[in-house]
Amino acid sequence: MCLAVPAKIVELQGTAATISVEGALREVDVSLIEEPRLGDFVLVHAGFAIHKWDQSEVDEWETIRRGLEVAAGGGGG
Amino acid sequence: MMVVVQRIGELAQRVGRDVNLMEVCGTHTMAAFRSGLRQLLPSTVHLISGPGCPVCVTDTNYIDAAIALCRRADVIVATFGDLMRVPGSESSLENERAAGAEVRVVYSPTDAVTLAQENSAKKIVFLGVGFETTAPTVAASIVSASKAGLQNFFVLAAHKTMPHAMEALLDDQQVKIDGFICPGHVTVITGAAMYRFICEKYRIPCVVGGFEPFDMLKATEMLLAQIADGRADVEVEYSRSVNDRGNVAAQKLMAEVFEECDAGWRGIGNIPRSGLTIRMKYAAFDAVPALGVRFEPARPHPGCRCGDVLRGVITPLECKLFGKACTPTDPFGPCMVSSEGTCAAYFKYGKRQAAA
Numbered sequence: 001m002c003l004a005v006p007a008k009i010v011e012l013q014g015t016a017a018t019i020s021v022e023g024a025l026r027e028v029d030v031s032l033i034e035e036p037r038l039g040d041f042v043l044v045h046a047g048f049a050i051h052k053w054d055q056s057e058v059d060e061w062e063t064i065r066r067g068l069e070v071a072a073g074g075g076g077g
Numbered sequence: 078m079m080v081v082v083q084r085i086g087e088l089a090q091r092v093g094r095d096v097n098l099m100e101v102c103g104t105h106t107m108a109a110f111r112s113g114l115r116q117l118l119p120s121t122v123h124l125i126s127g128p129g130c131p132v133c134v135t136d137t138n139y140i141d142a143a144i145a146l147c148r149r150a151d152v153i154v155a156t157f158g159d160l161m162r163v164p165g166s167e168s169s170l171e172n173e174r175a176a177g178a179e180v181r182v183v184y185s186p187t188d189a190v191t192l193a194q195e196n197s198a199k200k201i202v203f204l205g206v207g208f209e210t211t212a213p214t215v216a217a218s219i220v221s222a223s224k225a226g227l228q229n230f231f232v233l234a235a236h237k238t239m240p241h242a243m244e245a246l247l248d249d250q251q252v253k254i255d256g257f258i259c260p261g262h263v264t265v266i267t268g269a270a271m272y273r274f275i276c277e278k279y280r281i282p283c284v285v286g287g288f289e290p291f292d293m294l295k296a297t298e299m300l301l302a303q304i305a306d307g308r309a310d311v312e313v314e315y316s317r318s319v320n321d322r323g324n325v326a327a328q329k330l331m332a333e334v335f336e337e338c339d340a341g342w343r344g345i346g347n348i349p350r351s352g353l354t355i356r357m358k359y360a361a362f363d364a365v366p367a368l369g370v371r372f373e374p375a376r377p378h379p380g381c382r383c384g385d386v387l388r389g390v391i392t393p394l395e396c397k398l399f400g401k402a403c404t405p406t407d408p409f410g411p412c413m414v415s416s417e418g419t420c421a422a423y424f425k426y427g428k429r430q431a432a433a
Contacts, residue, residue, distance in 0.1 A: 001131045001132060001157065001206075001211065002103065002131075002211070002263060004265070032213060043265065045210055045214065046186065046207075047185025050210070060317050064287075064292065
Protein backbone atom coordinates (compact mmCIF):
# COMPACT_ATOMS: atom_id res chain seq x y z
CA MET A 1 0.00 0.00 0.00
CA CYS A 2 2.97 2.30 0.57
CA LEU A 3 3.83 1.95 -3.08
CA ALA A 4 5.10 5.21 -4.55
CA VAL A 5 6.00 5.55 -8.20
CA PRO A 6 8.51 7.94 -9.78
CA ALA A 7 6.80 10.29 -12.23
CA LYS A 8 7.63 13.43 -14.21
CA ILE A 9 5.69 16.67 -13.83
CA VAL A 10 4.48 17.64 -17.33
CA GLU A 11 1.97 20.35 -16.40
CA LEU A 12 1.74 22.57 -13.35
CA GLN A 13 -0.90 24.96 -12.07
CA GLY A 14 -0.56 26.02 -8.44
CA THR A 15 -0.62 22.87 -6.31
CA ALA A 16 -2.22 20.80 -9.10
CA ALA A 17 0.12 18.99 -11.45
CA THR A 18 -0.18 16.53 -14.27
CA ILE A 19 2.37 13.77 -14.04
CA SER A 20 3.50 11.22 -16.56
CA VAL A 21 4.37 7.66 -15.55
CA GLU A 22 5.93 6.15 -18.65
CA GLY A 23 3.43 8.06 -20.77
CA ALA A 24 0.31 7.57 -18.62
CA LEU A 25 -0.99 10.92 -17.36
CA ARG A 26 -2.60 11.70 -14.01
CA GLU A 27 -3.52 14.68 -11.87
CA VAL A 28 -1.71 14.91 -8.54
CA ASP A 29 -1.41 17.34 -5.65
CA VAL A 30 2.07 18.82 -5.20
CA SER A 31 1.42 20.82 -2.02
CA LEU A 32 3.60 18.50 0.09
CA ILE A 33 6.85 19.17 -1.79
CA GLU A 34 8.98 22.30 -1.94
CA GLU A 35 9.11 24.36 -5.12
CA PRO A 36 7.72 21.92 -7.68
CA ARG A 37 8.79 22.73 -11.23
CA LEU A 38 7.95 21.46 -14.69
CA GLY A 39 10.16 18.49 -15.54
CA ASP A 40 10.77 17.52 -11.89
CA PHE A 41 10.79 13.83 -11.02
CA VAL A 42 8.59 13.16 -7.99
CA LEU A 43 7.52 10.13 -5.98
CA VAL A 44 3.74 9.84 -6.10
CA HIS A 45 1.60 8.11 -3.49
CA ALA A 46 -2.23 8.14 -3.34
CA GLY A 47 -2.54 11.21 -5.55
CA PHE A 48 0.15 13.26 -3.82
CA ALA A 49 3.76 13.95 -4.69
CA ILE A 50 5.60 13.13 -1.46
CA HIS A 51 9.22 13.67 -2.50
CA LYS A 52 11.24 15.33 -5.23
CA TRP A 53 14.35 13.76 -6.78
CA ASP A 54 17.19 15.89 -8.04
CA GLN A 55 18.91 14.91 -11.28
CA SER A 56 21.63 12.85 -9.58
CA GLU A 57 18.93 10.85 -7.77
CA VAL A 58 17.06 10.23 -11.02
CA ASP A 59 20.36 9.09 -12.58
CA GLU A 60 20.98 6.72 -9.66
CA TRP A 61 17.52 5.20 -10.06
CA GLU A 62 18.02 4.72 -13.79
CA THR A 63 21.41 3.10 -13.24
CA ILE A 64 19.94 0.69 -10.70
CA ARG A 65 17.11 -0.23 -13.04
CA ARG A 66 19.46 -0.70 -16.00
CA GLY A 67 21.64 -2.92 -13.82
CA LEU A 68 18.63 -5.07 -13.03
CA GLU A 69 17.74 -5.40 -16.71
CA VAL A 70 21.28 -6.50 -17.51
CA ALA A 71 21.26 -9.00 -14.63
CA ALA A 72 17.83 -10.31 -15.62
CA GLY A 73 18.73 -10.54 -19.30
CA GLY A 74 16.47 -7.63 -20.18
CA GLY A 75 13.36 -9.52 -19.16
CA GLY A 76 11.20 -9.43 -16.11
CA GLY A 77 8.13 -7.44 -15.33
CA MET B 78 24.54 -6.71 -8.61
CA MET B 79 26.59 -9.91 -8.31
CA VAL B 80 29.27 -7.98 -6.43
CA VAL B 81 26.73 -7.20 -3.71
CA VAL B 82 25.64 -10.85 -3.57
CA GLN B 83 29.27 -11.89 -3.20
CA ARG B 84 29.83 -9.38 -0.38
CA ILE B 85 26.67 -10.63 1.37
CA GLY B 86 28.15 -14.14 1.24
CA GLU B 87 31.45 -12.95 2.73
CA LEU B 88 29.70 -10.99 5.47
CA ALA B 89 27.43 -13.93 6.33
CA GLN B 90 30.56 -16.04 6.81
CA ARG B 91 32.08 -13.40 9.05
CA VAL B 92 28.87 -13.26 11.13
CA GLY B 93 29.03 -17.07 11.38
CA ARG B 94 25.50 -17.73 12.64
CA ASP B 95 21.90 -17.58 11.45
CA VAL B 96 20.41 -14.09 11.29
CA ASN B 97 16.80 -12.94 10.90
CA LEU B 98 16.36 -9.70 8.97
CA MET B 99 12.82 -8.37 9.09
CA GLU B 100 11.20 -6.04 6.58
CA VAL B 101 8.07 -4.26 7.73
CA CYS B 102 6.64 -3.07 4.44
CA GLY B 103 4.26 -4.91 2.12
CA THR B 104 5.95 -3.35 -0.89
CA HIS B 105 9.27 -4.84 0.28
CA THR B 106 7.57 -8.22 0.73
CA MET B 107 6.36 -8.15 -2.86
CA ALA B 108 9.62 -6.78 -4.27
CA ALA B 109 11.60 -9.55 -2.55
CA PHE B 110 9.38 -12.30 -3.92
CA ARG B 111 8.99 -10.85 -7.39
CA SER B 112 12.74 -10.61 -7.86
CA GLY B 113 13.55 -13.99 -6.33
CA LEU B 114 15.88 -12.22 -3.90
CA ARG B 115 15.71 -14.88 -1.21
CA GLN B 116 17.32 -17.38 -3.59
CA LEU B 117 20.38 -15.14 -3.83
CA LEU B 118 20.93 -15.04 -0.06
CA PRO B 119 23.12 -17.49 1.89
CA SER B 120 21.20 -20.16 3.80
CA THR B 121 22.04 -18.47 7.11
CA VAL B 122 20.43 -15.15 6.16
CA HIS B 123 16.67 -15.26 6.65
CA LEU B 124 14.51 -12.48 5.26
CA ILE B 125 11.26 -12.43 7.21
CA SER B 126 8.16 -10.30 6.72
CA GLY B 127 6.64 -8.35 9.57
CA PRO B 128 3.37 -6.42 9.91
CA GLY B 129 4.02 -4.15 6.92
CA CYS B 130 0.74 -4.49 5.09
CA PRO B 131 -1.76 -1.92 6.44
CA VAL B 132 -4.74 -3.83 5.12
CA CYS B 133 -3.56 -7.02 6.84
CA VAL B 134 -3.20 -5.36 10.24
CA THR B 135 -6.57 -3.59 10.13
CA ASP B 136 -8.75 -5.01 12.89
CA THR B 137 -11.79 -7.10 11.98
CA ASN B 138 -14.05 -4.79 13.99
CA TYR B 139 -12.98 -1.88 11.77
CA ILE B 140 -14.09 -3.80 8.65
CA ASP B 141 -17.36 -4.62 10.46
CA ALA B 142 -17.89 -0.91 11.24
CA ALA B 143 -17.21 0.02 7.60
CA ILE B 144 -19.72 -2.62 6.48
CA ALA B 145 -22.34 -1.29 8.91
CA LEU B 146 -21.78 2.20 7.44
CA CYS B 147 -22.11 1.12 3.81
CA ARG B 148 -25.44 -0.53 4.63
CA ARG B 149 -26.87 2.86 5.55
CA ALA B 150 -28.98 4.37 2.78
CA ASP B 151 -27.54 7.86 3.35
CA VAL B 152 -23.88 6.75 3.14
CA ILE B 153 -21.39 6.14 0.32
CA VAL B 154 -18.20 4.44 1.50
CA ALA B 155 -15.06 5.39 -0.42
CA THR B 156 -11.98 3.19 -0.03
CA PHE B 157 -8.65 2.17 -1.46
CA GLY B 158 -9.17 -0.99 -3.50
CA ASP B 159 -7.06 -3.17 -1.20
CA LEU B 160 -9.74 -3.21 1.50
CA MET B 161 -12.57 -4.47 -0.68
CA ARG B 162 -12.10 -8.19 -0.16
CA VAL B 163 -10.86 -8.21 3.42
CA PRO B 164 -13.18 -10.44 5.43
CA GLY B 165 -15.01 -8.88 8.36
CA SER B 166 -16.84 -11.06 10.87
CA GLU B 167 -19.54 -12.02 8.39
CA SER B 168 -19.07 -10.15 5.14
CA SER B 169 -16.72 -7.97 3.09
CA LEU B 170 -17.12 -4.61 1.37
CA GLU B 171 -17.05 -6.42 -1.97
CA ASN B 172 -19.95 -8.66 -0.93
CA GLU B 173 -21.88 -5.63 0.32
CA ARG B 174 -21.34 -3.81 -2.97
CA ALA B 175 -22.58 -6.87 -4.87
CA ALA B 176 -25.68 -6.78 -2.65
CA GLY B 177 -26.35 -3.18 -3.61
CA ALA B 178 -24.45 -1.05 -1.09
CA GLU B 179 -22.68 2.07 -2.37
CA VAL B 180 -18.97 1.36 -2.03
CA ARG B 181 -16.60 3.26 -4.34
CA VAL B 182 -12.95 2.46 -4.92
CA VAL B 183 -10.83 5.60 -5.12
CA TYR B 184 -7.20 6.15 -6.00
CA SER B 185 -6.69 9.13 -3.69
CA PRO B 186 -8.44 10.54 -0.60
CA THR B 187 -8.96 13.73 -2.65
CA ASP B 188 -11.20 11.70 -4.98
CA ALA B 189 -13.42 11.06 -1.95
CA VAL B 190 -13.61 14.82 -1.29
CA THR B 191 -14.69 15.33 -4.92
CA LEU B 192 -17.29 12.60 -4.42
CA ALA B 193 -18.65 14.56 -1.43
CA GLN B 194 -18.87 17.73 -3.52
CA GLU B 195 -20.75 15.90 -6.27
CA ASN B 196 -23.14 14.06 -3.93
CA SER B 197 -24.36 16.65 -1.46
CA ALA B 198 -27.37 14.52 -0.44
CA LYS B 199 -25.10 11.67 0.70
CA LYS B 200 -22.57 11.27 3.46
CA ILE B 201 -19.22 10.21 2.04
CA VAL B 202 -17.10 8.13 4.42
CA PHE B 203 -13.49 7.56 3.41
CA LEU B 204 -11.77 4.58 5.01
CA GLY B 205 -8.52 6.03 6.34
CA VAL B 206 -6.19 3.05 6.45
CA GLY B 207 -2.44 3.12 5.99
CA PHE B 208 0.88 3.97 7.60
CA GLU B 209 2.76 7.27 7.79
CA THR B 210 3.08 7.35 3.98
CA THR B 211 -0.68 7.56 3.55
CA ALA B 212 -1.78 9.48 6.66
CA PRO B 213 -0.65 12.92 5.33
CA THR B 214 -2.73 12.47 2.18
CA VAL B 215 -5.79 11.73 4.32
CA ALA B 216 -4.97 14.71 6.57
CA ALA B 217 -4.81 16.87 3.42
CA SER B 218 -8.25 15.67 2.37
CA ILE B 219 -9.73 16.59 5.77
CA VAL B 220 -8.13 20.06 5.67
CA SER B 221 -9.39 20.61 2.14
CA ALA B 222 -12.93 19.46 3.10
CA SER B 223 -12.76 21.84 6.06
CA LYS B 224 -11.65 24.75 3.88
CA ALA B 225 -14.42 24.00 1.38
CA GLY B 226 -16.97 23.95 4.24
CA LEU B 227 -18.11 20.43 3.36
CA GLN B 228 -20.53 18.90 5.84
CA ASN B 229 -20.89 15.51 4.18
CA PHE B 230 -17.28 14.27 4.17
CA PHE B 231 -16.05 11.96 6.93
CA VAL B 232 -13.06 9.74 7.60
CA LEU B 233 -13.15 6.47 9.52
CA ALA B 234 -9.53 6.64 10.62
CA ALA B 235 -7.45 3.58 11.51
CA HIS B 236 -4.01 4.83 10.57
CA LYS B 237 -1.07 3.06 12.13
CA THR B 238 2.48 4.09 12.78
CA MET B 239 5.60 1.99 12.59
CA PRO B 240 8.09 2.69 15.38
CA HIS B 241 6.15 1.36 18.35
CA ALA B 242 4.92 -1.64 16.36
CA MET B 243 8.57 -2.51 15.66
CA GLU B 244 9.29 -2.06 19.35
CA ALA B 245 6.36 -4.36 20.26
CA LEU B 246 7.85 -7.07 18.02
CA LEU B 247 11.19 -6.76 19.81
CA ASP B 248 9.52 -6.84 23.25
CA ASP B 249 7.46 -9.87 22.20
CA GLN B 250 10.66 -11.93 21.79
CA GLN B 251 8.82 -14.80 20.06
CA VAL B 252 10.88 -14.15 17.00
CA LYS B 253 14.51 -13.13 17.26
CA ILE B 254 15.17 -10.14 15.04
CA ASP B 255 18.79 -9.27 14.22
CA GLY B 256 18.08 -6.28 12.00
CA PHE B 257 15.30 -4.27 10.39
CA ILE B 258 15.00 -3.30 6.75
CA CYS B 259 12.98 -0.18 7.49
CA PRO B 260 10.11 0.87 5.21
CA GLY B 261 11.33 3.25 2.50
CA HIS B 262 8.26 5.31 1.79
CA VAL B 263 7.13 5.58 5.42
CA THR B 264 10.58 7.04 6.06
CA VAL B 265 10.31 9.51 3.15
CA ILE B 266 7.67 11.15 5.35
CA THR B 267 8.98 10.54 8.89
CA GLY B 268 12.73 10.81 8.37
CA ALA B 269 15.25 8.13 9.33
CA ALA B 270 15.95 9.60 12.77
CA MET B 271 12.70 7.97 13.92
CA TYR B 272 14.43 4.58 14.26
CA ARG B 273 17.33 5.76 16.41
CA PHE B 274 15.67 4.66 19.65
CA ILE B 275 15.53 1.08 18.34
CA CYS B 276 19.30 1.06 17.87
CA GLU B 277 19.92 2.67 21.25
CA LYS B 278 17.41 0.74 23.36
CA TYR B 279 17.58 -2.70 21.70
CA ARG B 280 20.98 -2.62 19.94
CA ILE B 281 19.29 -3.67 16.69
CA PRO B 282 20.64 -2.21 13.42
CA CYS B 283 18.17 -0.44 11.12
CA VAL B 284 18.70 0.20 7.40
CA VAL B 285 16.12 2.09 5.36
CA GLY B 286 15.84 0.31 2.03
CA GLY B 287 14.46 1.18 -1.39
CA PHE B 288 12.30 -1.04 -3.55
CA GLU B 289 14.41 -2.15 -6.49
CA PRO B 290 15.95 -5.61 -5.99
CA PHE B 291 19.40 -3.97 -5.88
CA ASP B 292 18.21 -1.67 -3.08
CA MET B 293 17.06 -4.60 -0.98
CA LEU B 294 20.29 -6.54 -1.53
CA LYS B 295 22.33 -3.48 -0.65
CA ALA B 296 20.25 -2.93 2.52
CA THR B 297 20.87 -6.59 3.42
CA GLU B 298 24.60 -6.11 2.91
CA MET B 299 24.58 -2.99 5.09
CA LEU B 300 22.73 -4.81 7.89
CA LEU B 301 25.13 -7.77 7.76
CA ALA B 302 28.11 -5.40 7.87
CA GLN B 303 26.68 -3.79 11.02
CA ILE B 304 26.04 -7.18 12.62
CA ALA B 305 29.55 -8.38 11.71
CA ASP B 306 31.06 -5.22 13.22
CA GLY B 307 28.83 -5.37 16.32
CA ARG B 308 27.26 -2.00 15.44
CA ALA B 309 23.62 -0.90 15.76
CA ASP B 310 23.06 2.28 13.77
CA VAL B 311 20.42 3.82 11.56
CA GLU B 312 21.68 3.82 7.98
CA VAL B 313 19.93 4.82 4.79
CA GLU B 314 20.37 2.78 1.65
CA TYR B 315 17.42 4.56 -0.05
CA SER B 316 19.21 7.90 0.07
CA ARG B 317 17.71 9.14 -3.19
CA SER B 318 14.41 9.49 -1.33
CA VAL B 319 15.11 9.42 2.40
CA ASN B 320 16.91 11.81 4.70
CA ASP B 321 17.11 12.19 8.46
CA ARG B 322 14.30 14.69 8.95
CA GLY B 323 11.74 13.54 6.34
CA ASN B 324 9.01 15.56 4.66
CA VAL B 325 8.36 18.35 7.15
CA ALA B 326 5.29 19.73 5.34
CA ALA B 327 3.68 16.28 5.45
CA GLN B 328 4.59 15.85 9.13
CA LYS B 329 3.03 19.23 9.98
CA LEU B 330 -0.16 18.36 8.16
CA MET B 331 -0.33 15.00 9.92
CA ALA B 332 0.17 16.66 13.32
CA GLU B 333 -2.45 19.30 12.49
CA VAL B 334 -5.17 16.71 11.92
CA PHE B 335 -4.12 13.61 13.87
CA GLU B 336 -2.83 12.76 17.31
CA GLU B 337 -1.15 9.62 18.57
CA CYS B 338 -3.32 6.89 20.12
CA ASP B 339 -3.14 3.23 21.09
CA ALA B 340 -4.22 0.97 18.25
CA GLY B 341 -5.43 -2.60 17.78
CA TRP B 342 -3.48 -4.57 15.18
CA ARG B 343 -5.26 -7.54 13.67
CA GLY B 344 -3.75 -10.75 14.98
CA ILE B 345 -1.33 -8.91 17.28
CA GLY B 346 -3.52 -6.96 19.67
CA ASN B 347 -3.25 -3.53 21.20
CA ILE B 348 0.04 -1.67 20.71
CA PRO B 349 0.44 1.56 22.72
CA ARG B 350 1.09 4.74 20.71
CA SER B 351 0.90 2.96 17.37
CA GLY B 352 -2.12 4.66 15.84
CA LEU B 353 -3.45 8.02 14.75
CA THR B 354 -6.83 9.44 15.73
CA ILE B 355 -8.50 12.61 14.42
CA ARG B 356 -8.04 15.62 16.72
CA MET B 357 -11.04 17.29 18.38
CA LYS B 358 -10.54 20.32 16.14
CA TYR B 359 -11.59 18.18 13.16
CA ALA B 360 -14.19 16.06 15.02
CA ALA B 361 -16.85 17.15 12.51
CA PHE B 362 -15.00 15.04 9.92
CA ASP B 363 -14.44 12.06 12.21
CA ALA B 364 -16.97 9.38 11.28
CA VAL B 365 -16.85 7.86 14.78
CA PRO B 366 -18.52 10.71 16.74
CA ALA B 367 -20.20 12.39 13.74
CA LEU B 368 -22.01 9.28 12.52
CA GLY B 369 -22.18 7.38 15.81
CA VAL B 370 -19.92 4.51 14.66
CA ARG B 371 -19.63 1.69 17.19
CA PHE B 372 -16.92 -0.95 17.19
CA GLU B 373 -18.47 -4.27 18.19
CA PRO B 374 -16.42 -7.30 19.29
CA ALA B 375 -15.42 -9.18 16.16
CA ARG B 376 -16.05 -12.85 15.51
CA PRO B 377 -12.73 -14.68 15.40
CA HIS B 378 -11.68 -16.69 12.35
CA PRO B 379 -10.84 -20.12 13.78
CA GLY B 380 -7.61 -21.62 12.50
CA CYS B 381 -6.42 -18.40 10.85
CA ARG B 382 -2.81 -17.71 11.85
CA CYS B 383 -2.39 -14.32 10.19
CA GLY B 384 -1.37 -12.89 13.57
CA ASP B 385 1.58 -15.28 13.82
CA VAL B 386 2.49 -14.59 10.18
CA LEU B 387 2.35 -10.83 10.78
CA ARG B 388 4.76 -11.12 13.71
CA GLY B 389 7.12 -13.32 11.71
CA VAL B 390 6.64 -16.20 14.20
CA ILE B 391 5.63 -18.62 11.45
CA THR B 392 5.77 -18.59 7.66
CA PRO B 393 2.47 -19.09 5.83
CA LEU B 394 3.59 -22.64 5.00
CA GLU B 395 3.11 -23.56 8.66
CA CYS B 396 -0.57 -22.51 8.65
CA LYS B 397 -2.91 -25.46 8.15
CA LEU B 398 -5.33 -23.36 6.07
CA PHE B 399 -2.67 -22.08 3.64
CA GLY B 400 -3.33 -23.10 0.06
CA LYS B 401 -6.20 -25.36 1.13
CA ALA B 402 -9.10 -23.58 2.88
CA CYS B 403 -7.38 -20.22 2.26
CA THR B 404 -6.38 -19.18 -1.26
CA PRO B 405 -6.30 -15.81 -3.08
CA THR B 406 -9.59 -16.61 -4.83
CA ASP B 407 -11.23 -17.71 -1.58
CA PRO B 408 -9.24 -15.99 1.18
CA PHE B 409 -9.78 -16.71 4.84
CA GLY B 410 -7.43 -14.21 6.41
CA PRO B 411 -6.23 -10.73 5.43
CA CYS B 412 -2.65 -11.83 4.63
CA MET B 413 -4.07 -13.86 1.73
CA VAL B 414 -6.41 -11.07 0.57
CA SER B 415 -4.11 -8.14 0.09
CA SER B 416 -1.83 -8.23 -2.92
CA GLU B 417 0.91 -7.22 -0.48
CA GLY B 418 0.04 -9.84 2.12
CA THR B 419 2.73 -12.36 3.05
CA CYS B 420 0.43 -15.35 2.41
CA ALA B 421 -0.59 -14.00 -1.01
CA ALA B 422 3.10 -13.54 -1.88
CA TYR B 423 3.98 -17.09 -0.77
CA PHE B 424 1.03 -18.45 -2.74
CA LYS B 425 1.81 -16.49 -5.89
CA TYR B 426 5.54 -16.99 -6.02
CA GLY B 427 5.66 -20.59 -4.94
CA LYS B 428 6.80 -22.66 -2.02
CA ARG B 429 10.22 -23.47 -3.45
CA GLN B 430 11.29 -19.83 -3.50
CA ALA B 431 9.67 -19.13 -0.12
CA ALA B 432 11.58 -21.95 1.53
CA ALA B 433 14.92 -20.84 0.08
